[in-house]
Amino acid sequence: MSGDAAPHFQPSRAHHAGAAGAPGRALQPAGRVPAMKALVTLAEVPAVPWKNGGGLTRELLLWPPGSTAQDWQLRISVAEIARSGPFSAYPGIARWFCVLQGAGVALGFPDGPRVLTPDSPPLHFDGALAPGCTLLAGTTLDLNLMARQDAGRAEMGRAVAGVPWVSRAPLRACFTIGGARLACGAASPQALPSGSLWWRDSDDTEAEAWQLTGAGDSGWWLAFEPLTHFSR
Numbered sequence: 001m002s003g004d005a006a007p008h009f010q011p012s013r014a015h016h017a018g019a020a021g022a023p024g025r026a027l028q029p030a031g032r033v034p035a036m037k038a039l040v041t042l043a044e045v046p047a048v049p050w051k052n053g054g055g056l057t058r059e060l061l062l063w064p065p066g067s068t069a070q071d072w073q074l075r076i077s078v079a080e081i082a083r084s085g086p087f088s089a090y091p092g093i094a095r096w097f098c099v100l101q102g103a104g105v106a107l108g109f110p111d112g113p114r115v116l117t118p119d120s121p122p123l124h125f126d127g128a129l130a131p132g133c134t135l136l137a138g139t140t141l142d143l144n145l146m147a148r149q150d151a152g153r154a155e156m157g158r159a160v161a162g163v164p165w166v167s168r169a170p171l172r173a174c175f176t177i178g179g180a181r182l183a184c185g186a187a188s189p190q191a192l193p194s195g196s197l198w199w200r201d202s203d204d205t206e207a208e209a210w211q212l213t214g215a216g217d218s219g220w221w222l223a224f225e226p227l228t229h230f231s232r
Contacts, residue, residue, distance in 0.1 A: 036065060036202070042078060042195035054083040060197045063171060063224065073151035074224045076173065076197060077144045081105065084134045090127030094147045096156035098122040098220065100177045102140030108132040122156045122220065143175060145222055152226040159219030164209035169223035173199035174210065178218040183211045 040060045047056040056079065063074040078100070087107075097116070099105060104117035108131050114123055115136070125131070127146065147154035159165060159174060174182055175197045182198060183189040185208035192198055199222075212219045 037200040038198075039192070040197045040199075041193055047080070052085060054085045055079055055081045060175075061173070061199055063201070065201075073148050073226065074154060074171065075144075075146040076175075076199075076222060077146075078195075079142045079144055080139060081133065081135060081142060082139045084132075086132045087130045089130035090146065092149055093127030094124070094149050094154060095127045096122045096124050096145040096154070096222075098143050098156070098158075100141040100143055100218075103135070103137035105136060105140055105142075106134045108134070121158055124156075141177075143220060147224060150227075152224055152228075154222070154224045156220060156222045159212045159221050161212050161214065161219070164211045165221050166209045167221070167223045169225040170203055171199065171201045171224040171226075172210070173197055173222040174212065174219060175222065176212070176219045179214075180219055181213045183213065184208060189213060 042058055042060075045058040045060060047058050049056055057077050058079075059075070059077045061074070061076040062068070062072040064072075067073065097107075099116045099118050099120065101118060104115060104120070107114045107116065107123070107125075109125070109129060114131075116123060117136075122143075122145075143156075145154055145156045155167070155169070157165075159176075161180070174180075174192065176192050177195055179194040179196075180192050181189040182192050190198075210221070
């Protein structure tokens with residue numbers, strides 16, 4: 001697979017998301033695994049320069065909690081690409097990539113280029129391919145999702161304001177570049193600041209829809225289902 005546009009998420013099951021805040025554990029009925037949740041903003045995450053000087057990366061989430069650069073199963077980050085050049089190769093990693101701000105990029109694959117702009121859906125591709133990246137007109141800001149192929153399956157899709165999203169995945173997240181309000185089931189909507197990732201990790205299987213308001217087309221849903229979950 002060279003590169004496939006990631007589709008909008010299809011309705012399935014979801015879990016309850018609580019209010020935004022620092023990482024913590026929500027109260028759950030007896031017998032349920034407590035949920036973990038967090039709100040992370042770009043403003044609070046240090047930017048790490050690339051070794052080749054072509055850009056910066058802000059790492060928003062490594063999962064599972066406590067994992068390192070060597071043993072993560074899922075990684076969510078935002079990159080600032082300032083110079084054209086090849087992506088790094090990530091064998092065994094499934095990748096999703098979308099342009100948040102800027103004119104866009106052209107990614108070179110063996111079967112032809114893929115041009116991505118802020119209006120494009122996320123692109124799903126094999127991390128081993130390491131496509132060349134050509135900036136269309138200046139610096140871009142880009143959202144990246146990486147998942148180890150032997151650890152589980154991940155998804156990323158555009159969040160359309162007013163359209164509910166439901167997922168079976170234990171780990172679910174929402175990223176917004178322009179700020180939005182996130183409603184989770186019957187709970188009161190919570191405010192997400194500009195450039196923020198809200199995520200929740202829970203084994204709770206209660207079906208519950210997430211929905212953005214006030215975000216236009218500037219939101220993205222992300223999800224990860226570990227092998228240990230869907231192989232039961």
